[in-house]
Amino acid sequence: MPSKLLNILFVGDIVGDPGLSLLETILPSLIDKHEADFVIANGENSHEGKGINRSIIQRLYDLGVDVITGGNHSFAKWKVFDYMKEDANILRPMNYPKGNPGYGFGVYDLSDSDQKIGVLNLQGRTFMNAIDDPFSTADWVIERMKEETDIIFVDFHAEATAEKMALAWHLDGEISMFVGTHTHIPTNDARLLPNGTGYISDAGMTGSFDSVLGMDKNTSMKRFKLGTPHRYRLANGNNHLCAVLGKVDIETGKCKHIEPIIYPSFQSNSLEE
Amino acid sequence: MPSKLLNILFVGDIVGDPGLSLLETILPSLIDKHEADFVIANGENSHEGKGINRSIIQRLYDLGVDVITGGNHSFAKWKVFDYMKEDANILRPMNYPKGNPGYGFGVYDLSDSDQKIGVLNLQGRTFMNAIDDPFSTADWVIERMKEETDIIFVDFHAEATAEKMALAWHLDGEISMFVGTHTHIPTNDARLLPNGTGYISDAGMTGSFDSVLGMDKNTSMKRFKLGTPHRYRLANGNNHLCAVLGKVDIETGKCKHIEPIIYPSFQSNSLEE
Amino acid sequence: MPSKLLNILFVGDIVGDPGLSLLETILPSLIDKHEADFVIANGENSHEGKGINRSIIQRLYDLGVDVITGGNHSFAKWKVFDYMKEDANILRPMNYPKGNPGYGFGVYDLSDSDQKIGVLNLQGRTFMNAIDDPFSTADWVIERMKEETDIIFVDFHAEATAEKMALAWHLDGEISMFVGTHTHIPTNDARLLPNGTGYISDAGMTGSFDSVLGMDKNTSMKRFKLGTPHRYRLANGNNHLCAVLGKVDIETGKCKHIEPIIYPSFQSNSLEE
Amino acid sequence: MPSKLLNILFVGDIVGDPGLSLLETILPSLIDKHEADFVIANGENSHEGKGINRSIIQRLYDLGVDVITGGNHSFAKWKVFDYMKEDANILRPMNYPKGNPGYGFGVYDLSDSDQKIGVLNLQGRTFMNAIDDPFSTADWVIERMKEETDIIFVDFHAEATAEKMALAWHLDGEISMFVGTHTHIPTNDARLLPNGTGYISDAGMTGSFDSVLGMDKNTSMKRFKLGTPHRYRLANGNNHLCAVLGKVDIETGKCKHIEPIIYPSFQSNSLEE
Numbered sequence A, B, C, D: 001m002p003s004k005l006l007n008i009l010f011v012g013d014i015v016g017d018p019g020l021s022l023l024e025t026i027l028p029s030l031i032d033k034h035e036a037d038f039v040i041a042n043g044e045n046s047h048e049g050k051g052i053n054r055s056i057i058q059r060l061y062d063l064g065v066d067v068i069t070g071g072n073h074s075f076a077k078w079k080v081f082d083y084m085k086e087d088a089n090i091l092r093p094m095n096y097p098k099g100n101p102g103y104g105f106g107v108y109d110l111s112d113s114d115q116k117i118g119v120l121n122l123q124g125r126t127f128m129n130a131i132d133d134p135f136s137t138a139d140w141v142i143e144r145m146k147e148e149t150d151i152i153f154v155d156f157h158a159e160a161t162a163e164k165m166a167l168a169w170h171l172d173g174e175i176s177m178f179v180g181t182h183t184h185i186p187t188n189d190a191r192l193l194p195n196g197t198g199y200i201s202d203a204g205m206t207g208s209f210d211s212v213l214g215m216d217k218n219t220s221m222k223r224f225k226l227g228t229p230h231r232y233r234l235a236n237g238n239n240h241l242c243a244v245l246g247k248v249d250i251e252t253g254k255c256k257h258i259e260p261i262i263y264p265s266f267q268s269n270s271l272e273e
């Protein structure tokens, strides 16, 4: 008899109100449909595309989100820093140097189980800010978490696919799920690595896809064409949720199934056809 | 009555012999199954992971590839430069500055049709080498190609998802298909943009996925952990082909359907489950 | 008999009010002492460290500055854009793509002479924004300017010493002076290149050296140590002017002398010694 | 009565045989002239522009060099790695992650004195490889070295002037001298920081200045103009030594004097003038 599976639902970078509104509409039914036991969401872009604030945190909790992860925009809005110090369910990448506010990982109780789940948020360095090494940071944290649980979820917020794959190979067998974030585009490579870690390079974002990464596409085009700064504005329209569902053996911490969830699905066929 | 559809099959970055061997096994039946009318393949990594050579070019033609695109590794092996000057079916990114060998675009005859297809290879600049502007280069080339055909395929070899989306929005309605390459990871966002361009952020690679981007995973992990140079070696094993299929209205050049093709599909379920 | 020499004084990046105040104190006497015939100043940081505005432009003209050059911060304050379109004596790097406001070069009358001087502002791309190629842009502009004068001054705003040296070699003999800016640190390599171009890798800045590049040193240290954003503030104290003096043969446009000017000079000896 | 001063001579990045030959000609007389008590030289480019080898190390020792520092090219030639593990007078940047060969700092006896000198080699991260934090690494090493001596020399191998200034401010008063390397261009900002650290942003290189950073200028121009790889070759001609002389109070470790030494000096005046 196989042991019980823990269904973990991860929601990719929520970008501003379009992302939050869509989440409010869809998340409850998704949780229901997939019998999600634990919900994690990346909130680094939830406050107008950059950062997060206390009322958004509450909205996410109310929707059933258990843990909120972050990324390079976690430190964009200093007003939330004090709160980040108090609430252990809000994470920001662990490998930001000592001296920054907030937590980078946590071990949380699971309802309906005496097991726990560890969640670790890390950030890459290739094409990104120079912070501490995510590889050795992961080793250090995971060793600590292993004392409490074998069910470990990692959100690796990184730009380069090479760094994502390299860290995933480094952690294969040590963790249950490895989900990439930051590029805001879902990848099509959800798979089980040989030693039992469920992997996907990027979960994608939850927000407007009539955009460039959730922000106004005209501003973005202007920046690329002119090479000069132009103020980012949030986009709206053609909103999609990008998420990942993993099923983890609650005894061994091995991942048994991983799949991307995109809702609504992208239109890849002409209506008139 | 809808007009005839042109089936375009694009194969993502072929990495070394593992990629080439897999292609030899699968491509003919894929062409058959999907009734591909025109086959394009990115060959920038086909020669041991870096560059291409004349015998590989011939192998690709023999398999049914019509046009070979490139990227940042197109200029890795100088022995092929003379050949690149002669053969208009080998492309390298058009926006490399004048003075570099080879072609960046071409307009090709379609068999069984009096129509033509234009293929344009471009490269991004974000987190990449400083070369000419892909936006204005695209405008210049597309205006020229439009004199001969409305069926236009763009391979945009770029790192940043933002640059891919921005250029795609800039070209939406002007071209038939926009396929990203370079990250070696297939994305899950194949879709029709509102003005008729079929889009996907990255086709992914054709090569070993027991690897980091087709290269030995241990070397890659070493580079990330130690920060020092270590010689890349080609990986082998768990080989997959990543491709994209588009169906384009042969009269209007509008894309009617776009879908990723991954073969064999990634294992996302535990066998024992 | 040697022909008359034109004395060109160039003032490096002026950073905020500390730089402007120092300039107001020193520039008139410097012009006098060195019998400067033409004064150029880089103003990209003159408005609180970032950008420039109309009243600062006027202050600089009043001090005897003939032409104001810029850099990556030239487009920081949009309020000055309209003015940049009208005033041909304010330059910003020429190789920003078409569509941006302002001029990148100009040919100006010299008082007490029927000769003219061409001034060209360019920006590098290594470790900087992806804009147009400074090499081919320089070729194009210089060919135009050569129709009017052989006296040509280039302010190359760039980060990497390699790019500065490479462009200088490319232009040696074509221009009179090549002065680098942007790093805010004066270099000690003022020299005449073999074909007659006076060269220095960086003029340095005019502002507070009790700082990091003219900005508050504590903020800067925090950014490096923590890896997170902290608001820049202007520094003040230990203010120095960094400039370059060149003497150019008014007939041939060849540089005959180039020297750095730092005022007051840095304290490199202990007072008590 | 002032206490005895220790004269420290630092030679900037030696680039290949042109640099080594010049050093062999000049260094002995320089040591003599300036009564140098301790000689440090950066050797990261001494072997044909990239890396170092055992015979070059011996040549440097024979010339009177006491300690050899390195940089991003220290790991270019693996043949020297075993030797680096044995010889504590060869340094490479300390903040390369654990697992790399060699030493990053050392405390050395001074002849004619019962004092010791600590030498620390660090590397920057801005526009460079992601390695460990130089700030906290410096703190850790300096605390250790302080147990043995107050005379501490830091070679900070870094690209960005901001990172150099920021680290220097962080260490001002803790160390005797802070000398930047890596850009290969000497800076003109040698000065005493307020708490007694002698500072210069870059010592410059020792090698051919008829070049781009010591390498063939035509290759370099080609790389910038074409955006494609071209094999680097060593340059020769117009060779200069760039060094820094510091005088440090042997009791307190405070720097009393710092000056750049460039030999021969650059030609900044036309001969015919």
Ligand SMILES: [Fe+2]
Binding pocket: A013, A044, A045, A071, A182, A183, A184
């Ligand atoms: Fe994000």
Ligand SMILES: [Fe+2]
Binding pocket: A044, A071, A072, A073, A157, A182
């Ligand atoms: Fe992010």
Ligand SMILES: [Fe+2]
Binding pocket: B013, B044, B045, B071, B182, B183, B184
């Ligand atoms: Fe590739």
Ligand SMILES: [Fe+2]
Binding pocket: B044, B071, B072, B073, B157, B182
């Ligand atoms: Fe590539």
Ligand SMILES: [Fe+2]
Binding pocket: C013, C044, C045, C071, C182, C183, C184
């Ligand atoms: Fe500046």
Ligand SMILES: [Fe+2]
Binding pocket: C044, C071, C072, C073, C157, C182
């Ligand atoms: Fe600048």
Ligand SMILES: [Fe+2]
Binding pocket: D013, D044, D045, D071, D182, D183, D184
């Ligand atoms: Fe060097």
Ligand SMILES: [Fe+2]
Binding pocket: D044, D071, D072, D073, D157, D182
């Ligand atoms: Fe270096």
